Amino acid sequence: MAVQSRLQPTIDAVKVNALNYGARAFVGYRQNHALIQRILQIGYITFVVGSTWRGLNPKKKKKAKQATSEELQKSADSGEKTEAEKKRILEAQQAAQQAAEEAGKGGRRRKGKGRGPKVEVDAVFFERLRRLLKIVIPGAKSKEAMLIIAHSFFLVMRTIISLYVAELDGRIVSSLVRSKTREFLKGIALWMAIAIPATYTNSLIDFLQSKIALAYRSRLTQRVHDEYLSDATYYSLGNLDDRIRNADQLIAVDIAKFATSLAECYSNISKPILDVCLYNYQLSRNVGAEALILITVLVQGSAGLLRALTPPFGQYAAEEQKLEGEYRWAHSRLIENSEEVALYRGQKLEKNVIERAYFSLIKHVNRIYRIRIGHGMVEEGIVKWLWGSLGLVVCAIPVFVKIPGVKGGDLGSRTEAFVTNRRLLLSSSDAFGRVMYSYKELAELAGYTARVSDLLDTMEAVKQGRYEKKLVSSAGTEENAAVLRGRGNVVESPDVEFIDVPIVSPNGDVLVRKMSFKITGGQHLLIVGPNGCGKSSLFRILGGLWPVYGGTVRKPKASEFFYLPQRPYTSLGTLRDQVIYPHTVSEMRARGKTDEELLDILKILQIDHIVEREGGWDAQREWRDSLSGGDKQRIAMARLFYHKPRYAILDECTSAVTLEVEKVMYDYATELGISMLTVSHRPSLWRYHQFVLQFDGQGNYVFTKLDAEKRLALQEEKQNLEQKLLSVPKWQERLDMLLNAEKERKEISRPSSPVAGFSASNKQA
Structure with missing residues (x-):
């Protein structure tokens, strides 16, 4: 109690001072209320x-990591570093990207869901x-x-109108409480008047x-x-x-x-x-x-x-x-x-x-x-x-x-x-x-x-040639992986030449490790081999569709190649569009071509009647269903003759036409100066080619000149021998029957014992 009595004056003094400060603060607040309100509002x-x-x-941290990743990418892309340095830089880049992704996901990943990076x-x-x-x-x-500026203007207008409507709403209710009819009717009139700009503003905002x-x-x-x-x-x-x-x-x-x-x-x-x-x-x-x-x-x-x-x-x-x-x-x-x-x-x-x-x-x-x-x-x-x-x-x-x-x-x-x-x-x-x-x-x-x-x-x-494809298991071997990491050169040239070029499918399957051959303008190449050996891959490299993983490819630009598949593509459009695809009619006219010239091409291929049958050049159909397989292949040939490219890639493109039409196509293409690279197993095509590229399906190939007459003679001899070999089992069976019959005859005529032989001799005597 004595302690409390001694502290009481101090406590009272503190209370008085607090009250004085509070009173002065309140007075100051009342005197500067407008300024304080302005500061608080701002x-x-x-x-x-x-x-x-x-x-x-x-957060800014992620941006910094992303910038670091971009700098590493630029450093790796520059040509001033060795391959080892580039590899180290790219590994650092991948680590930085992974760290950035982990930081972005930081503890927010849903447990057990792990379906990829979280979008946030x-x-x-x-x-x-x-x-x-x-x-x-x-x-x-x-x-x-x-449009954004106009949209923003009407957004501001709608807010201003809303402020006015809030004030007007209060005035209308106030006049209603005060029973002031004139002010109430005036408020209702203003309410209806403001509806015109309000509805227009809302409609314009949506529009x-x-x-x-x-x-x-x-x-x-x-x-x-x-x-x-x-x-x-x-x-x-x-x-x-x-x-x-x-x-x-x-x-x-x-x-x-x-x-x-x-x-x-x-x-x-x-x-x-x-x-x-x-x-x-x-x-x-x-x-x-x-x-x-x-x-x-x-x-x-x-x-x-x-x-x-x-x-x-x-x-x-x-x-x-x-x-x-x-x-x-x-x-x-x-x-x-x-x-x-x-x-x-x-x-x-x-x-x-x-x-x-x-x-x-x-x-x-x-x-x-x-x-x-x-x-x-x-x-x-x-x-x-x-x-x-x-x-x-x-x-x-x-x-x-x-x-x-x-x-x-x-x-x-x-x-x-x-x-x-x-x-x-x-x-x-x-x-x-x-x-x-x-x-x-x-x-x-x-x-x-x-x-x-x-x-x-x-x-x-x-x-930029950076692909991500699921690879086959063989791509994981050290030798194949080295092939996939490499990149070759593509050089524009009037001829087609492969110099130590690997043939690789997009899934990492190395079909041929190194291929080298050369075809000059005017020469025709026949390509043969089993399925999956690399024939189509070769064409896709020539067409610029697949990357070159090594060596050097010399070839004309992709626009100078023309592709004829076994199942020709028919576009949406007129009959004329099927022949001139991918050109338009205006591009055809610009080249100086006419419908009469297109009809002459169809006459060469013995298909000119199709124009009248289908209702003229401007007829439109679903040509994929309207034309037969042979008609579509001949339309594709007409398309080749119209474009007259330097090289033509022919992939079993004559499988649905007669040998006569096939001969007409190859003869006329040769007359136009088109070099043909053909995939086919038909012996009838051998006479139209000077070279053959043969795959064995085991990663090996043979490129050599093609002597059609000699090859046909060998083919005929081979067929004769195969025909004769088909008769060998029958001959072997007949020979076995004769040998068995001879053996049985000898056993019957041979004496079985000395006594039996002696008795037989006595009977004869």
Whole structure:
């Protein structure tokens, strides 16, 4: 007690000083209320914008790792380093990329799911989005930029109209409470008048958003078409690389969804942020910035909780699109191979494959729906009910608390203030909720962005000759692996020459380790060998479709080769288009060609009647079904004569025509100066070729001159000997029968014992 009595004066002094400081602070606050409110308002708006940006902006560490990876790639690509140094640099690059991916996934990977890299709103997403934005918005004066400016103008107009409508709503309710008929009718008239610009603004916002999405899609689709349909990239994606299995799905569907999502994200992010700033600024003037900041802190805390509980919808969207593509690809594969499946009666197995792809998609979609149930409950509970109750508290503050600078007034004034503030707060809460929802939409955009970026990255990689293909087991041997790591040279030349060139399939199967031969203009080469020995691989290297893994290939440019397969390709279009493909009619006219000249070519091949039969040059059909196999092969020959290339690659292209038509084709092609490289086992073609390249199927080959007469004579002799050898078993059987008969006769005539022989002699005597 004595101690307490000695401390009491000190405690009283502290209380007095605290009260004095509090009183002076309160007086200072009242005197500088306007300035404090301004500072708090500016700070609040800065906080809202900054927190939103930090929520969407990724960490910088990943960007640094990505920059390091790019620098390593540039160093590895430079020609100033040895192979060993390049290898070490590339290994370091792969390690850096792996570390970056692991950092990006850092503890967020779902246990047991491991279906690949997780798609998130991170540095990788923003880097991909930046690249795509350069494509869809090429410049500040582009059509897309003008549409965005117009769209932004109407977004601001809608916010201004909403602010006016909130104030007008309070005035109408106030006049109703005060029973002022004239002011009420005036308010209703203004309400109807403001409806005209409001409805026009809302309609224009939807229209411009759709136009922006369409413009984005057009820009991106045009860019993808330019890349996909040049340098045979469409072939490389499907045959030399395994990363993109369904390019059609990506081009036709995913690009459209990316464009729509990107257009919506701009509206769903910029407009809510603007609304939050303007609505809350007006609210701070009505109810005080202090209360608004306190409520906002609570809202931000609950928003952080909601964001932490939000599932990775971006990953789910990307996975859904992948499964959609696989399901569609299964149907496309069935259509492409429908004849073979029908002949094998394999529809039951194909049905299982298609249904497995479909139910994988349905299982994933159902899983997303189940996840959305719990997420939707948490989201609505926080956004609608928790934030709604906080909003009621904010709107009631001017009624129960005297706020400097805010007039209290009578019942009508308080009602007007409450209704106005309530409407402003609902709009602000809705805007803030849309900011929260926009993170989910941004996550879905990240999924579409990843899909489209993967397509562009893969196309760029295959154009540079960097393929990723599942290799056969033999590719893992040290010798074959060394072949696959190498790269050869392609030199433009009027002749065709292979110098120590390995023949390798895209899956890493080394068919021939080193091949060397040379064909000059005017010479014809016959290529023979068993299936899978490398004949088609040789043609694909000549056509520039497959990479050269070593040695040197000297050949004309790819446009001077023409390919005639066993099953000719028929395009969509007229009968004339089938002959001049891939030229258009205008290109044909530019070359000085006429329909009469095309008809002369058909006469040479004895197929000119087809023009009249099909209804003229401009007739359009599904030519794949309208023409017979022989007609299609002769149309392909006419196509060869029209283009007159330097070299023609003929792959069993005369299998459905007569020997007479075959002779006409080869004679006329020789007359036109076309050098032919033919794959065929028909002996009738030997006389048209000067050289033969024969594969044995074991990795060996023979290249030599072809003496057709001698080879035909040997072939005839071989057939005669084979015919005679077929009779050998019969002759052997007859010989065995005669030998057995002779043996039996001798045994019968031979005496069986001396007594028997003596008795036989006595009987004869």
